[in-house]
Amino acid sequence: MLKIxxxxxxxxxxxxxxxxxxxxxxxxxxxxxxxxxxGVEKLTLDMKELEYISSAGLRVLLVAMKAMKNQGEMKLxxxxxxxxxxxxxxxxxxxxxxx
Numbered sequence: 224m225l226k227i228x229x230x231x232x233x234x235x236x237x238x239x240x241x242x243x244x245x246x247x248x249x250x251x252x253x254x255x256x257x258x259x260x261x262g263v264e265k266l267t268l269d270m271k272e273l274e275y276i277s278s279a280g281l282r283v284l285l286v287a288m289k290a291m292k293n294q295g296e297m298k299l300x301x302x303x304x305x306x307x308x309x310x311x312x313x314x315x316x317x318x319x320x321x322x
Protein backbone atom coordinates (compact mmCIF):
# COMPACT_ATOMS: atom_id res chain seq x y z
CA MET A 224 0.00 0.00 0.00
CA LEU A 225 1.16 3.52 -0.79
CA LYS A 226 -0.15 6.71 0.73
CA ILE A 227 0.46 9.90 -1.28
CA UNK A 228 0.12 13.39 0.19
CA UNK A 229 0.58 16.43 -2.01
CA UNK A 230 1.38 19.99 -0.93
CA UNK A 231 1.41 22.66 -3.63
CA UNK A 232 2.80 26.11 -2.86
CA UNK A 233 2.75 28.36 -5.91
CA UNK A 234 5.11 26.53 -8.31
CA UNK A 235 6.60 24.11 -5.76
CA UNK A 236 5.03 20.66 -5.37
CA UNK A 237 6.02 18.36 -2.51
CA UNK A 238 4.79 14.78 -2.56
CA UNK A 239 5.11 12.76 0.65
CA UNK A 240 5.28 9.02 0.05
CA UNK A 241 4.37 6.56 2.76
CA UNK A 242 4.51 2.77 2.44
CA UNK A 243 5.72 0.70 -0.52
CA UNK A 244 6.32 1.85 -4.09
CA UNK A 245 6.06 -1.32 -6.15
CA UNK A 246 4.37 -2.74 -9.26
CA UNK A 247 0.93 -2.44 -7.65
CA UNK A 248 1.28 1.16 -6.43
CA UNK A 249 3.57 2.75 -9.02
CA UNK A 250 0.79 3.41 -11.61
CA UNK A 251 -1.05 5.43 -8.95
CA UNK A 252 2.03 7.57 -8.22
CA UNK A 253 2.83 8.05 -11.91
CA UNK A 254 -0.71 9.32 -12.56
CA UNK A 255 -0.60 11.64 -9.53
CA UNK A 256 2.73 13.14 -10.62
CA UNK A 257 1.84 13.59 -14.30
CA UNK A 258 -1.57 15.07 -13.43
CA UNK A 259 -0.04 17.47 -10.87
CA UNK A 260 3.11 18.86 -12.50
CA UNK A 261 1.80 21.17 -15.23
CA GLY A 262 3.05 24.62 -14.17
CA VAL A 263 5.28 23.19 -11.41
CA GLU A 264 8.92 24.34 -11.44
CA LYS A 265 10.16 22.38 -8.42
CA LEU A 266 9.08 18.82 -7.59
CA THR A 267 10.17 17.36 -4.26
CA LEU A 268 9.54 13.73 -3.37
CA ASP A 269 9.72 13.30 0.41
CA MET A 270 10.65 9.68 1.08
CA LYS A 271 11.08 9.68 4.85
CA GLU A 272 8.17 7.23 5.25
CA LEU A 273 8.81 5.17 2.10
CA GLU A 274 9.73 1.65 3.20
CA TYR A 275 10.53 0.04 -0.16
CA ILE A 276 10.92 0.83 -3.85
CA SER A 277 10.86 -1.76 -6.66
CA SER A 278 12.00 -1.52 -10.28
CA ALA A 279 8.49 -0.33 -11.19
CA GLY A 280 8.89 2.48 -8.65
CA LEU A 281 12.29 3.38 -10.08
CA ARG A 282 10.71 3.66 -13.51
CA VAL A 283 8.20 6.19 -12.14
CA LEU A 284 11.11 8.26 -10.79
CA LEU A 285 12.62 8.27 -14.30
CA VAL A 286 9.30 9.31 -15.86
CA ALA A 287 8.98 12.15 -13.35
CA MET A 288 12.59 13.26 -13.88
CA LYS A 289 12.14 13.38 -17.67
CA ALA A 290 8.85 15.26 -17.33
CA MET A 291 10.43 17.85 -15.02
CA LYS A 292 13.59 18.26 -17.14
CA ASN A 293 11.87 20.75 -19.46
CA GLN A 294 10.16 22.80 -16.79
CA GLY A 295 12.26 22.79 -13.64
CA GLU A 296 13.92 20.51 -11.14
CA MET A 297 13.16 17.38 -9.17
CA LYS A 298 14.76 16.17 -5.97
CA LEU A 299 14.35 13.39 -3.43
CA UNK A 300 14.56 14.28 0.27
CA UNK A 301 14.66 12.34 3.54
CA UNK A 302 15.52 9.07 1.80
CA UNK A 303 15.70 6.21 4.30
CA UNK A 304 18.57 3.76 4.44
CA UNK A 305 16.77 0.85 2.71
CA UNK A 306 15.54 2.97 -0.20
CA UNK A 307 18.91 4.78 -0.43
CA UNK A 308 20.69 1.41 -0.72
CA UNK A 309 18.39 0.42 -3.60
CA UNK A 310 19.02 3.77 -5.34
CA UNK A 311 22.79 3.34 -4.95
CA UNK A 312 22.94 -0.29 -6.11
CA UNK A 313 20.85 0.48 -9.22
CA UNK A 314 22.86 3.60 -10.11
CA UNK A 315 19.85 5.89 -9.63
CA UNK A 316 21.73 7.77 -6.90
CA UNK A 317 24.07 9.00 -9.65
CA UNK A 318 21.32 10.46 -11.87
CA UNK A 319 18.83 11.79 -9.29
CA UNK A 320 19.26 14.74 -6.95
CA UNK A 321 19.10 13.35 -3.40
CA UNK A 322 19.27 15.60 -0.35
